Amino acid sequence: MFVDKDLQLNSLGKLKHFLSIQGQEQSLLTEILNTAESFADISAQQVKKFPLLRGKTIVNLFFENSTRTLATFELAATRLSADVLSMNIATSATSKGESLLDTIRNLEAMQVDMFVVRHSLSGAAHFIAQHTAPHISVINAGDGQHEHPTQAMLDMFTIRRAKQQFSGLRIAIVGDILHSRVARSQVHALNILGAEEVRVIAPKTLLPVEVESLGVSVYHDLTAGLKNVDVIIMLRLQKERMNSALLPSESEYFKCFGLSDEKLKIANKDAIVMHPGPINRGVEISSSVADGPQSVILQQVTNGIAVRMAIMSMAMQSNNARAE
Ligand code: NCD
Secondary structure, three states: OOHHHHHHHHHHHHOOOOOOEEEEEEEEHHHHHHHHHHHHHHHHOOOOOOOOOOOEEEEEEEOOOHHHHHHHHHHHHOOEEEEEEEEEEOOOOOHOOOOOOHHHHHHHHOOEEEEEEEEEOOHHHHHHHHHOOOOOEEEEEEOOOOHHHHHHHHHHHHHHHHHOOOOOOEEEEOOOOOOHHHHHHHHHHHHOOOOEEEEOOOOHOOOOOOOOOOOOEEOOOOOHOOOOOOEEOOOOOOOHOOOOOOOHHHHHHHHHHHHHHHHHOOOOOOOOOOOOOOOOOOEEHHHHHHOOOOEOHHHHHHHHHHHHHHHHHHHHHHHHHHHO
16 A cells, blocks of 8 residues: 555655655665764764755644654754754644645745655655655655654664664564554565564554564564564554554553563563653553663664654755756
8 A cells, every 4th residue: 555666766766755665675775774874973973964955945744743753853854954844734724624735735835845744644645745746855754554664764773773784683563563653664674674583462452454464473472472582662552543442451451561671581682672652651661671771762762863864865865866
């Protein structure tokens, strides 16, 4: 669904829109990681600003709430010297009845160069990319339960920094896979980048049907699933997307699927613990694990800036190349 590689690349095969991970080439994902690496190195210095997107206007169009994603997209654009406008559409024109396309047309009339879109409907960013003016790039910042490709790339960046390479790695993704656009993008990215094994660990009620077809091994038992893993990715219970009671209680859930110090000991000694945030302490992860030495949760947030700088600058450069 919504795999449209041609839509994402320009006529020279360069990134134009970044909408999904599914179907991308390994070389493109590696290019993003390598570009992010150079931004991360320079961002660690005192002066964090680059003139790459000077004169460009980026609009963050967020139809759904966000803290980390919006803030890091905004910082990434600012550090690339772009002009940035962040719009919380939930409280804006669409609530007055304006259609999505009319909102886009009005923003286009303000001469923007890039839309970063978060929407509760799967396919929303693809829809905008299909209908917007040809010089504008669109980046998907999370569409419904479909994909969250920039989150997956910052996760891949964090894994590569900790483990150097993907081959030989066993990764477990634990929790609410059913409602998670992050998990879907991560599974595609890990398989494209050549991980040894991707496991999903969840109760049956929180797994999509035919989840095996995504290229994962399925576990319903955390103790069995964590054996020999190098990376553990915990997911939030997305209660806002659950329309029926899929779980007995939060404390029961933590007992079976929550990551405690004891459960963490089952994984490899040097395993890292990740979570896209926001975390629910005591529901999917204990505070001692979230704040403990194996956690890289805050590194994920820091890395989000460099990875988003990489994706935005690559998309804008391919647009410039097209125009020349
Ligand atoms: C995720 C999202 O919005 O999909 N969070 C994020 O982008 N940092 C995951 C979540 O909300 O649980």
